[in-house]
Amino acid sequence: MEKKYTDFNKLNRLLVASFEAEKLYYNAAQDAQTTELKRFLNYMAVERNRMSHDISNELHSRDIEPLKEDAEKGNIDRTWHEIKDALEHFNAEVIINQCIARDKNNIKRYQELIDNNALPEPIIAMLEKQKKQLTWYAKQAEQHKVNPFKKEAATREEAITEKEDAPEAEEKKNNDSGKIINLKAM
Incomplete structure (x- = not known):
């Protein structure tokens, strides 16, 4: 099955990138110093988790083992010095720019898979929907930069x-x- 659809490996890599985006938003939410920003970033992390879950389900349904090496939430390697530094020098604009950059990179990955059109139609439809959501979320994140x-x-x-x-x-x-x-x- 994997040989028939060569882009499944790219889809698996997109899954890992989605997990990484989730971690980025999750860590940013932990460091955020206002309730509104913390809620927004947590919501974004949850949305990335949902998207990852959808991709993972599609892979499972086709008997392809999803890559879960980066599925851990948060950054386990953070020392207390890094956490202290993040809290003392938190800059919402910088953090959100990093999150937006990650989303834009993922949008390019989505577009590449959609353009190749080598995956089954239900997966292409799911990817198009998720790409639209990511684009909209990136616009929403721009509003939280202040x-x-x-x-x-x-x-x-x-x-x-x-x-x-x-x-x-x-x-x-x-x-x-x-x-x-x-x-x-x-």
Whole structure:
């Protein structure tokens, strides 16, 4: 059966790449420092797991042993120094760019298998569906690139500036309208 469909080896490699993408998202979710980003990254890891499971089922149904050498979740080789460093210097934009790059690489693999058209029709249909999902997920990931800490700091600075400028603006407004200004005791 494997000789009949030469692209099954490429499909098996796509399975491994999907496991790697899942690990990347899983590790990023573990390091994320905001609930919203953590949830998004966990969801992306779960979606990659589901896609891997679908590919694995297709391989099993054709009596081909799926490659599971990289099926372990997370990065077992991470030392506490690496984890500490990841938490102290977490940059959402860099992490998400890595995840998007992995997805784009996988999309190319999907497209290659689809273009070859050497796999059975149900597998091609599944690959097309997964490719569309990955493309959409990559667009969604672009929206999560903003570092919430930078955004929050900028918002705080704007609020402080507005509060400092408020009395001066109010005084100017009162002077311009010809109203009497109450003097405060010193």
